Each structure stands twice: as C-alpha cells, then as structure tokens.
Amino acid sequence: MNTTSPAVSKAGIRSWMLFDWAAQPFFTVIITFIFGPYFVSRLAADPVTGQAAWGYTITAAGIIIAVLSPLLGAIADETGKRKPWIAFFAAIKITALILLWQAAPGSSLWLPMLCIIAAMVAAEFSIVFNDSMMPRLIPVQDIGRISNLAWGLGYAGGLVVLFSVLLLLAGNPQTGKTLVGITPLFGLDANQGEDARITGPYAALWYALFILPMFLFTPDTGKGSPLLQAINNSFRDLKNTLRELKQRRNLLRFLIARMIYQDGVNGLLALGGTFAAGMFAWQTIEMGVYGILLLVVAIGGCAYAGRLDTRLGSKKVVQLSLLCLIVATIGIVSTGPGYTLFGLIQLSTEDGGGLFSTAAEKAYIFFGLLIGIAFGPVQASSRSYMARSVDMDEAGKYFGIYALAGRATSFLAPMTVATVTMLTDSARLGMVALIVFLFVGLLLLAKVAYPART
Secondary structure (H helix, E strand, C coil), rough: CCCCCCCCCHHHHHHHHHHHHHHHHHHHHHHHHHHHHHHHHHHHCCCCHHHHHHHHHHHHHHHHHHHHHHHHHHHHHCCCCCCHHHHHHHHHHHHHHHHHHHCCCCCHHHHHHHHHHHHHHHHHHHHHHHHCCHEEEEEEEEHHHHHHHHHHHHHHHHHHHHHHHHHHHHHCCCCCCCCCCCCHHHHHCCHHHHHHHCCHHHHHHHHHHHCHHHHHHHHCCCCCCCCHHHHHHHHHHHHHHHHHHHHHHHHHHHHHHHHHHHHHHHHHHHHHHHHHHHCCCCCCCHHHHHHHHHHHHHHHHHHHHHHHHHHHHHHHHHHHHHHHHHHHHHHCCCCCCCEEEHHHHEEECCCCCEEEEEEEHHHHHHHHHHHHHHHHHHHHHHHHHHHEEEEEEEHHHHHHHHHHHHHCCCCCCHHHHHHHHHHCCCCCHHHHHHHHHHHHHHHHEEECCCCCCC
C-alpha cells in the first residue's frame, strides 16, 4: 500500500502542488485559448488549413510522447531522482516557448509548429516525473483530494496568466486598447499578432519562476543506478512491466480505457478553442474571456470533485466527468450561426453588439462551461485512480505507462479531426470524431475494478 514518509512537510507537498500552478498556463494560453487560436485564425492562410496544421502538430508531439514516456518512467525508477529530469525538460520547454515570439503574421508555419512540438513533449515528460513523485509524498487516503486540489491550483495559475494577458497585454485590433481600455504594455501591436505571440515568453517566465519551490522544498527521495546503467536496466524493466501488465488485468483495462477517453479529452482541449475561433472569428480578447469563464468553472469543478473523489472514489468522478464532456461536445459541434442542437433549436442571428453578441455564441459558451466543469476532474481523478492502484516503488514505470496510455493513441484524435476536416472541408464534422473517443472510453471504464491493483 502507498505510504508517505513523516519527513515530507506540508511545505514539500504544497510545493509539489505548485508544479501544476507553474505548468498549466502553457496549456491554457498557448495550446487552448490564445496562441492556438491565433495560429489557426490569423497565422495560417485560412481556418481549415490552420486547424489541419495545428492538428498534425499535436499529432507529432503525441507520437513522440507515446514512444518515449514509458522508457523515461522506468528510468525514473532506476535513477531514483526525478528533479534532474524535470530541470532538463524545463530548459527545452522554456527555450521553445521563447521562440514563439518569432511567429509573426505572414511567416512560415514550420517554426511555431516545431516549437509547439518541443514544448509539448518537454511539458508532458516533466509531468511523468512529477506525477510519479506523488505516491512517495501523499498518504493514500488523501491522494484524490490533493490531486484535484493541485489540478484546480493549475487552473488558477492559468486563470491569472489569462487575466493578465487580457487586461495588460492584448489589444483590440480595431481600437488598440486592452479589455480595460489601456494601451498594451511594451507597445504590443495586435495587428502584428504580438498580443498572442507574447504568451510564449510569458508562459516560459511563469514556468521558470514557479517550479522553483518544488526544487527547493519537495523531497526527491530514492537512490538508484548511474544514468547509463539505469538506461540499460530500464529497457529490461519496461519489458518486465509490460509482461506483468498481462497478469494485472484490471490495471491493463484501466490503462486502455484511459488511453481512449484521454485521447478525446486531449483533442477537445487542443482543438475546442480553435474551432470556436474559426467559426465565430473570435480574436484574442474573445478567446481570453471565454477561457476565463471556463477556468473559473474548472477551479470550482476540481474543488468539488476532490470531495467527491474522497466520498465516492476516483472511478465515479471520472465516469461523471466523461458523461458531462460527451454532452458538452455534442452541444458545441451542434451549434452554429442561428441554431443549436443540429437545428432543432433555431436562434436569432441578430448581433447585439459587444462580446459574444449573438445567440449562437452564448449557446456555445454554455456548452463550453460544461467542458470547464469536467475536464479538470476527469484528469485529476484519473491520476489519483492510478496512484491508488500502484505501490511507490513502481510508481515511475507505471506512471510512464500511464502517460503512454494518455498519449499512445493521442495522435489519433487530432489526426482524425484534421483529416476529416480536410476531406470534408468542414471543421464541424472533424470535431464530431471526439465524441466517439469519449464514449468508447466511458464504456470500457465501466468494466474496470476500483482500485485497479490486480
């Protein structure tokens, strides 16, 4: 069973939680709400080309993560220490994010695509090592609560960064003023995409600053082999672990179910914002306000899900979250100018002025808030589900495989969305594929024991 050392102080655990606060703004402002939509709607020649290119970018990162994360998890167990690996990948992530400033309108898509791939790979590998520290730090009875609180703290970090971008950095292309009516700091020009491009260096600085407490105060226990020996041993251990998984059928079923539903979640997070930007021509300010609304709801969702996880268990929280995401995804793909629910409900096309001025935009936001409620708990409680299902001395290799399960087919959802979008010339039909991943994952999860230790 999982235990925790008495030497782990509250400061150590809180500093570990602060990793999510440091890491989440990358996904919030770069992947989902600011830079991704900018890439699709303003950097690319047209939204269809942009969504396809963005989808293939996420696909490439997913393949690299899927191939290498189990090996890195096994290396983590062999070397014992996690922090040096987190520092190594932090350097890659920070460098790639800084280079996003070069993605000016009219420039080639290749540099931002490569930077996003490098940053995503580094971010996900860092998460493998950070998550694998959890069983050594947190008592088993507290894992679900702490995991959800940390995830909620991450969304709070994303919210702060998003707020500051909108209030201080992102100007309206027509007026040149931010959301509160001031000139953007540093003279940023929205017409040159600088409002979106600045999020790369900003997210890099945020990450560099707020991972420091984890390095300073969180214990990184464990003694292991020298690196080269650890790499050789990790290949052997990975083979043994994969062979062992055949005997731990419930754990294998959980990982397969998560592999499928997380693919849908990843696709929804990566492409949901770009879909809205392409359909409604939302600019940085609209996307940022939409993101703020989702993050406020997400923080509350994680806080409540933490209590539900303790009371009902991680499995039920994941199931409820997936049901919510399915309903929400059906809602957003069924909404367009003048209608929702595939035309069963007709909406006024009158533009009332201001942000989200049409009825269709308001309907889209409603369904988006359902995503906000669920996408934090489905991931946080999946993490606690896994932590409850393994012992601390095997956490690295199994969280590596857990990352594999989250990424092994992660290229399928964005690739499917991108390919269907290109073949049908319809971003809406492309997004429908995500519903299938969420629904199949939910069905498979129903047959898994909780916790999945056997």
